Amino acid sequence: xxxxxxxxxxHPLQSGRTGPAAVSVTLADNAxxxxxxxxxxxxxxxxxxxxxxxxxxxxxxxxxxxxxALWLGPDEWLIIDDGESNLVADLAKAKVLHSAVDVSHRxxxxxxxxxxxxxxxxxxxxxxxxxxxxxxxxxxxTVLGKIEVVLWRTAENTFRVExxxxxxxxxxxxxxxxxxDIWV
Amino acid sequence: xLLIKCPYCEDERPELEFRNAGEAHLVRxxxxxxxxxxxxxxxxxxxxxPKGLQFERWRHIHGCGRFFNAVRDSVSDKFxxxxxxxxxxxxxxxxxxxxxxxxxxxxESPAPRTPRTKKAEA
Numbered sequence: 001x002x003x004x005x006x007x008x009x010x011h012p013l014q015s016g017r018t019g020p021a022a023v024s025v026t027l028a029d030n031a032x033x034x035x036x037x038x039x040x041x042x043x044x045x046x047x048x049x050x051x052x053x054x055x056x057x058x059x060x061x062x063x064x065x066x067x068x069a070l071w072l073g074p075d076e077w078l079i080i081d082d083g084e085s086n087l088v089a090d091l092a093k094a095k096v097l098h099s100a101v102d103v104s105h106r107x108x109x110x111x112x113x114x115x116x117x118x119x120x121x122x123x124x125x126x127x128x129x130x131x132x133x134x135x136x137x138x139x140x141x142t143v144l145g146k147i148e149v150v151l152w153r154t155a156e157n158t159f160r161v162e163x164x165x166x167x168x169x170x171x172x173x174x175x176x177x178x179x180x181d182i183w184v
Numbered sequence: 185x186l187l188i189k190c191p192y193c194e195d196e197r198p199e200l201e202f203r204n205a206g207e208a209h210l211v212r213x214x215x216x217x218x219x220x221x222x223x224x225x226x227x228x229x230x231x232x233x234p235k236g237l238q239f240e241r242w243r244h245i246h247g248c249g250r251f252f253n254a255v256r257d258s259v260s261d262k263f264x265x266x267x268x269x270x271x272x273x274x275x276x277x278x279x280x281x282x283x284x285x286x287x288x289x290x291x292e293s294p295a296p297r298t299p300r301t302k303k304a305e306a
């Protein structure tokens with residue numbers, strides 16, 4: 001007798017895997033964000049006002065409680081605070097020459113978390129994201145697909161992707177598709 | 185993908201993060217009104233584009249955002265060195281002799297390759 005095997009039909013938009021995705025792509029909580037620019041001589045005073053030492057090494061971050069400072073350039077930082085504290089008022093206390101622009105509503109945060117998160121981000125980001133080149137706490141402005149993002153590794157398998165709000169549907173969809181393709 | 189070292193990030197980054205910004209070390213005359221039209225045209229429009237070593241400006245636009253200078257071989261696309269904006273031109277002869285030129289790389293490579301093929305056969 002001939003045995004027939006029925007193939008399972010998959011919708012083209014459906015993922016090939018049956019179990020839940022190993023990597024989750026979720027929206028980050030609302031946060032206050034400030035684009036901070038200052039010369040090296042103002043770093044000490046600004047660090048004091050913020051309550052954390054602004055990182056001066058490339059690709060590094062400093063975290064204190066809910067507040068984090070990401071090194072973006074030799075004179076540029078992105079400060080993210082998802083707590084209740086008033087970031088803008090704290091910076092106003094610093095009487096040194098600096099530029100602090102509230103970009104809370106310009107940016108959208110996306111959290112990519114789970115085993116294989118590195119591969120999911122690498123689906124559109126050409127940077128070396130191995131633990132050796134991009135350790136926990138590393139952050140950098142880079143490229144994701146055809147947009148620019150700020151990438152921050154908050155844990156071994158967790159990345160925070162900060163993109164501009166008009167690019168957020170693209171970034172979110174891109175990361176979701178990338179997560180679907182990752183098999184761990 | 186081509187990896188380019190950014191002197192500000194002190195790191196090798198993928199070429200997608202960079203933009204070429206044309207020839208480096210062009211100096212604007214001061215005062216510019218005293219310059220003849222031909223000299224000004226040469227400053228504004230005419231570029232060398234030599235085959236071989238080029239001094240170029242690059243911008244790490246999707247990274248730290250900084251402009252820097254680089255010496256690149258337009259034939260092999262190899263970056264000989266990168267240096268921060270404002271720093272003087274590096275000595276090209278020194279760079280060529282110190283860094284491995286493509287010709288040297290070809291001469292040197294067969295030697296380490298031979299033992300590997302022997303191992304594979306055994």
